Amino acid sequence: MAADTVREDIRTFLTSRRARLTPEQAGLPDIGQRRVSGQRRVSGLRRSEVAQLAAISVEYYTRLERGNVRGVSQEILDALSAALRLNDVERAYLAALVRAANASHRPADRDGGATHVRRRLQQLLDAITGGAAFVRNAHLDVLATNTLARALYRQALDTADEPPNLARFVFLDPRARRFYRDWDRIAHDAVGSLRTETARSPHDTDLADLIDDLATHSPDFTDRWDAHHVEYYRSGLQHFHHPDVGDLDLDYDALEIPADPGLTIVTYTMSPTAPSAPAFVGLLEGVT
The missing domain is CATH 3.30.450.180 (Beta-Lactamase)
Structure with missing residues (x-):
């Protein structure tokens, strides 16, 4: 998977997880938002709301959502996972993408495509x-x-x-x-x-x-x-x-x-x- 593909996967994953959550589900008050016919303009959470829940700046979260995860700490990943209500499988998936994005050289894949059994x-x-x-x-x-x-x-x-x-x-x-x-x-x-x-x-x-x-x-x-x-x-x-x-x-x-x-x-x-x-x-x- 090329570096650009990894970044795109991070972007689409975080965007999709953000879109599935409402402020109420995330424990935020849904007030002060511009609405059209009673509906929020944004589907799911705003970037600012995710940043608030994860206790990071909007600028930093925006950088992460664009796939720029160079040097991101486990503490930040944990906070982001909690903010987006990720389950264990989703947390592991995000962590694997971050490892791939931060790899200094191409790591050897596990043999997930093995064709023979013992x-x-x-x-x-x-x-x-x-x-x-x-x-x-x-x-x-x-x-x-x-x-x-x-x-x-x-x-x-x-x-x-x-x-x-x-x-x-x-x-x-x-x-x-x-x-x-x-x-x-x-x-x-x-x-x-x-x-x-x-x-x-x-x-x-x-x-x-x-x-x-x-x-x-x-x-x-x-x-x-x-x-x-x-x-x-x-x-x-x-x-x-x-x-x-x-x-x-x-x-x-x-x-x-x-x-x-x-x-x-x-x-x-x-x-x-x-x-x-x-x-x-x-x-x-x-x-x-």
């Missing part, structure tokens, strides 16, 4: 027989699966791309909108994960190529990318419609692998008493 990881996946499990990299490439994951994700894996990529499936394959019953949330999370990775690995050309390809072929991706949302895909409930067994509501957990930075194990399981348990059992029986 034999022991495949053994671990194969040992999981009561749930679906796969390993993906930070580009959302699926690198290894167990038997049930292959059955669950057979449409996403049915591609000429090697390795299969979940973001491409979500945005470029029409089957994804039926497979994911909550497609909007999945699309939101996929973009947020890729956006987060761009700050972690700002010089990853393969990641940049993936993003360019998705933006070229999917207006839905572009709209979400421009919103500058960031996300960690960690844990929750995911709703599928499987072409063979129907609706499935599966608990998922995404576990980063310390020994293999950039790789994540994703598992899908279900309580035996869940309403869609019979469908999940049917999928299990179909692969045993």
Whole structure:
């Protein structure tokens, strides 16, 4: 990621976070502002209001919002993060962008685009027989699966791309909108994960190529990318419609692998008493 790109990402991120907050949400009185038809001229907080909340000058905040973060202290970043009500993921994203902007030389990216897994990881996946499990990299490439994951994700894996990529499936394959019953949330999370990775690995050309390809072929991706949302895909409930067994509501957990930075194990399981348990059992029986 070029220096100009990093500065632009900082600018658009801070601007978007400022725009989403009202004075009331930030704990400021909404008084003395020029209004048109009862509405503030500015969407969200003004720069002066962010500066007030962060206890810095308007001039300094303006400099930061323009991407000039050279030498900014952690104390200032903490104050700015608090002023903008950033969550933990957003704080980490901003910190990564600032590190990239302040780097005196090009740092080595982590291997977020790894294409192979260790034999022991495949053994671990194969040992999981009561749930679906796969390993993906930070580009959302699926690198290894167990038997049930292959059955669950057979449409996403049915591609000429090697390795299969979940973001491409979500945005470029029409089957994804039926497979994911909550497609909007999945699309939101996929973009947020890729956006987060761009700050972690700002010089990853393969990641940049993936993003360019998705933006070229999917207006839905572009709209979400421009919103500058960031996300960690960690844990929750995911709703599928499987072409063979129907609706499935599966608990998922995404576990980063310390020994293999950039790789994540994703598992899908279900309580035996869940309403869609019979469908999940049917999928299990179909692969045993």
